[in-house]
Amino acid sequence: MRMDRFHRQRGLVDQRALMSTRVLISGSADGVGELFVMLRQLGVGVIEPGSIGIVTTDQMPASVFWKLMYGEFGSWEDWREQTTKGRCSVELIPQGDIVRDDWDIHLTLEEENDMFGDVNGLVNGMCGIVTGSIPPLRNIGLGMHPIHAAMRTVVAATLVNEALKVIGIRNSIPVSEVWLTVSCRIETADQQLARDHVRGVGGVLLDVSPSQDGLATIARYRYPIEHDIDTNELIAVEKQEYALPEIIDVGFIPWDSDFQHTGCEHSVENEEIASPASNVSILGVGGLGSWATPLICQALHGGVVNIIDGDDEIEMHNLNRQVLYREQDIGGAKATVAASRLSELFPHLQFNSFETFLRRAHVGEASEEGIDLNELFSDSEGENGVEDIDEELRQALKTSQIYLGCLDNMQARTILNEVALKSEMPMINGGGESIHGVVERLHDEGCMVCRYGTEVANAPEVISCTEEGARPITSIVTTTAYVGAMMAALTILELSGSIIHHGMRYTWLDGISNQSQVCKPPWFDEPCIRHNLQEIVG
Numbered sequence: 001m002r003m004d005r006f007h008r009q010r011g012l013v014d015q016r017a018l019m020s021t022r023v024l025i026s027g028s029a030d031g032v033g034e035l036f037v038m039l040r041q042l043g044v045g046v047i048e049p050g051s052i053g054i055v056t057t058d059q060m061p062a063s064v065f066w067k068l069m070y071g072e073f074g075s076w077e078d079w080r081e082q083t084t085k086g087r088c089s090v091e092l093i094p095q096g097d098i099v100r101d102d103w104d105i106h107l108t109l110e111e112e113n114d115m116f117g118d119v120n121g122l123v124n125g126m127c128g129i130v131t132g133s134i135p136p137l138r139n140i141g142l143g144m145h146p147i148h149a150a151m152r153t154v155v156a157a158t159l160v161n162e163a164l165k166v167i168g169i170r171n172s173i174p175v176s177e178v179w180l181t182v183s184c185r186i187e188t189a190d191q192q193l194a195r196d197h198v199r200g201v202g203g204v205l206l207d208v209s210p211s212q213d214g215l216a217t218i219a220r221y222r223y224p225i226e227h228d229i230d231t232n233e234l235i236a237v238e239k240q241e242y243a244l245p246e247i248i249d250v251g252f253i254p255w256d257s258d259f260q261h262t263g264c265e266h267s268v269e270n271e272e273i274a275s276p277a278s279n280v281s282i283l284g285v286g287g288l289g290s291w292a293t294p295l296i297c298q299a300l301h302g303g304v305v306n307i308i309d310g311d312d313e314i315e316m317h318n319l320n321r322q323v324l325y326r327e328q329d330i331g332g333a334k335a336t337v338a339a340s341r342l343s344e345l346f347p348h349l350q351f352n353s354f355e356t357f358l359r360r361a362h363v364g365e366a367s368e369e370g371i372d373l374n375e376l377f378s379d380s381e382g383e384n385g386v387e388d389i390d391e392e393l394r395q396a397l398k399t400s401q402i403y404l405g406c407l408d409n410m411q412a413r414t415i416l417n418e419v420a421l422k423s424e425m426p427m428i429n430g431g432g433e434s435i436h437g438v439v440e441r442l443h444d445e446g447c448m449v450c451r452y453g454t455e456v457a458n459a460p461e462v463i464s465c466t467e468e469g470a471r472p473i474t475s476i477v478t479t480t481a482y483v484g485a486m487m488a489a490l491t492i493l494e495l496s497g498s499i500i501h502h503g504m505r506y507t508w509l510d511g512i513s514n515q516s517q518v519c520k521p522p523w524f525d526e527p528c529i530r531h532n533l534q535e536i537v538g
């Protein structure tokens with residue numbers, strides 16, 4: 001049970017309560033589709049009386065995440081029959097047949113019939129809000145903006161995150177891991193003797209220490225995770241008490257702003273991405289890349305998408321947030337499976353997949369400005385790293401217009417940033433774990449070294465799952481969907497020639513998003529040899 005589909009989110013929510021919650025969803029077809037995909041990833045409706053009630057729409061959802069999860073169906077009944085039966089409870093409710101009291105909470109996304117619920121989300125071009133009351137309408141319509149789908153995912157993530165708090169199942173403090181430890185008192189003060197004669201299951205050595213009275217040895221054994229027990233059920237974490245704010249504004253520009261005065265005349269209203277030959281490189285198709293990549297592909301009219309990920313095994317506990325993968329994809333390599341699934345949906349794009357971790361050697365020769373990368377960074381690959389350079393990957397990286405860092409460690413981000421700096425192209429950097437996220441653009445206004453300092457930028461920490469020795473982290477779909485969709489939105493804006501987001505950093509803290517102008521971190525006063533710090537500080 002420990003490493004099941006929901007393992008990584010168990011320290012953030014009461015999983016059993018979440019599974020037995022009854023959630024009603026309504027709105028546009030794609031709005032309903034988006035909410036359903038996220039609620040399913042969280043596990044709503046798996047345990048009785050839990051259920052997801054869908055107020056049916058005339059059209060079926062056609063959003064990219066719906067298609068990835070379910071493909072295409074002609075009717076709601078067919079879809080339910082073929083995909084959810086026996087897996088989760090789904091109730092189809094015709095418009096007008098809603099009995100509100102049957103449900104714990106009612107969520108709406110892009111509601112079109114004034115049938116607003118407890119938490120509501122609306123999207124309009126680059127604007128998006130989540131609110132507990134009837135949403136204030138926007139006066140100026142933007143039509144189908146190229147980032148509309150990405151904004152809808154951003155709003156859906158915020159909406160669902162708020163809903164978890166409103167129904168009172170969110171832990172007041174994240175618990176990243178719960179271990180079950182067996183302790184025993186061994187009647188000898190000789191610790192070596194104790195260690196020689198008492199072992200854990202499978203012959204595992206015990207941690208030993210003297211007992212308080214000095215007469216015996218206390219030994220501890222960590223019960224291994226393969227055993228069928230959910231340790232999170234052995235502790236009780238106080239639940240968060242929560243009142244929904246009146247309006248949570250998650251858009252790139254405020255919901256009530258007048259576009260004439262926001263500089264958004266430079267944006268891409270009702271237009272499409274100009275270039276039919278985009279070239280995008282995405283490093284990492286786990287939690288963040290799973291959400292960013294499909295949204296970007298959907299916006300592209302042609303071109304090349306390079307997918308780079310060295311993780312050669314999709315695991316069950318990835319499935320609570322990595323929407324690119326299904327149960328039948330478990331065991332496959334992420335880059336290959338992602339490229340194959342996306343090329344089915346987007347046959348007009350060329351996908352290149354690289355099952356490799358990005359190495360310093362992929363950056364290429366020293367840059368023209370004469371910067372010696374080996375002086376800037378210690379090369380953990382050693383000398384032989386250069387021998388097996390994947391020339392194809394090097395070429396792919398060289399021709400990209402934009403780079404996405406959807407990664408879990410700083411060093412790989414910094415190497416990707418080197419590639420971007422050499423190509424003089426922007427990089428969209430994203431990070432997300434637990435209930436925190438950050439998205440930023442790195443280009444002329446600053447690089448990884450400017451932002452984080454040489455030491456932090458090169459920290460090789462790889463956050464893996466829960467194996468001992470690695471820092472355990474929690475992850476949940478609301479955070480990864482928000483960060484991934486924001487990365488996609490910035491990428492699409494960039495490829496469209498929009499400049500509104502330069503020098504901005506977008507942070508997410510438990511559903512509240514914030515925009516700030518990037519500046520020099522207070523603890524960091526090293527000069528960056530590429531960027532004049534004064535310029536980026538100003």
Ligand SMILES: [Zn+2]
Pocket residue numbers: 446447448449450451528529530531
């Ligand atoms: Zn710099």
